[in-house]
Amino acid sequence: MGRMKLAILAFAVVTLSACSPKGKTDLERLGLPVAGSDRSQPMWELWLGGWIAVLVVFVLVFGLIVYAMIRYRRRSDDEVPVQIRYNLPIEALYTFAPVIIVAVFFFHTVTSQNEMLEKVKNPDHTVEVVGSKWQWGFNYLEESAVAGDSVFEQGTPEDPTELWLPVDESVRFDLKSPDVIHSFWVPEFYFKLDVVPGRVNSFDMTPTREGVFTGRCAELCGLYHSRMIFKVHVVSRAEYDAHLNELKDAGDIGRPVGAKEADTIAGLNEDGEEG
The missing domain is CATH 2.60.40.420 (Cupredoxins -  blue copper proteins)
Incomplete structure (x- = not known):
């Protein structure tokens, strides 16, 4: 299961790396129109990074769902799986992982924003x-x-x-x-x-x-x-x-x-x- 998730993730990253804001199809541009300004690149990089992050989270969550369905499916003995309660490491993970994800998004958003709002000294x-x-x-x-x-x-x-x-x-x-x-x-x-x-x-x-x-x-x-x-x-x-x-x-x-x-x-x- 772990190898399969890594393979899917690697395939997704390679596929996305071939995308471009000047691609010929909507799929290559990930739904964006063909870029038409010098400020398009920072936004494209943020957009591409968002897609990669979404795919990573999707593969992880979907993989855990499938794993739980297979590993803890109902068996003939009808034995209830061990219930996990008050597990501090898992609860900490649930808390800090989203915070880290949001912080990374915030950092790259501000960086892209600053690049796009940079002023030209003497505009034409x-x-x-x-x-x-x-x-x-x-x-x-x-x-x-x-x-x-x-x-x-x-x-x-x-x-x-x-x-x-x-x-x-x-x-x-x-x-x-x-x-x-x-x-x-x-x-x-x-x-x-x-x-x-x-x-x-x-x-x-x-x-x-x-x-x-x-x-x-x-x-x-x-x-x-x-x-x-x-x-x-x-x-x-x-x-x-x-x-x-x-x-x-x-x-x-x-x-x-x-x-x-x-x-x-x-x-x-x-x-x-x-x-």
């Missing part, structure tokens, strides 16, 4: 993300591509907006909300971050492959939460600049009203008092 671009009820607004604080002007695009629940990013260039996202808590999430980036009223959360990230992805709100934010979606276009720098100039030609210059409202919490004035 800055995008201000405004999440409100119930739409997204993206303010491109970009001066070089549009002759000194920042531009924006904003959608509605009926007509979701789009976000355009240049591939292989770093972007700083500043997240704001004027009303309720949202969560900015693009699954291909393996990252999400809350958008909290009265607070600016930010993170840096570099898209690493071109494509069109679907972003969404990962926080239950109210009536039209299901419509808090947006398309993400990761394109070449030339296409990115062309899109910003299209926004300028359309008159979407400066910042939308939502960006100003996002600097204060709904129901409070600029001094933080009820108004």
Whole structure:
């Protein structure tokens, strides 16, 4: 039985070691989408480690269950097995083993989080993300591509907006909300971050492959939460600049009203008092 469990465990570890965030199938990626940012690797390593830990626990527990079924199955003499009570070593194991498992998970979670939130010294671009009820607004604080002007695009629940990013260039996202808590999430980036009223959360990230992805709100934010979606276009720098100039030609210059409202919490004035 022990050799069988070790064989199964070894097979599982070898199989998982062949997985990759850029694998061609869902199985190779363990259910995750194809990675699309430079911050994907820490999350992938945490995800893979979680699968390995789950398999280890599964093999151990399932093996003990099967062992108990065989070793202590009812026999013809109907003799009741010896009952174990107040066994201090076993009770200590039941207590400390889960604590150790949680501590290891906590350590690797914090390590991955720190790697993913590490800031770029001088990001190539800055995008201000405004999440409100119930739409997204993206303010491109970009001066070089549009002759000194920042531009924006904003959608509605009926007509979701789009976000355009240049591939292989770093972007700083500043997240704001004027009303309720949202969560900015693009699954291909393996990252999400809350958008909290009265607070600016930010993170840096570099898209690493071109494509069109679907972003969404990962926080239950109210009536039209299901419509808090947006398309993400990761394109070449030339296409990115062309899109910003299209926004300028359309008159979407400066910042939308939502960006100003996002600097204060709904129901409070600029001094933080009820108004």
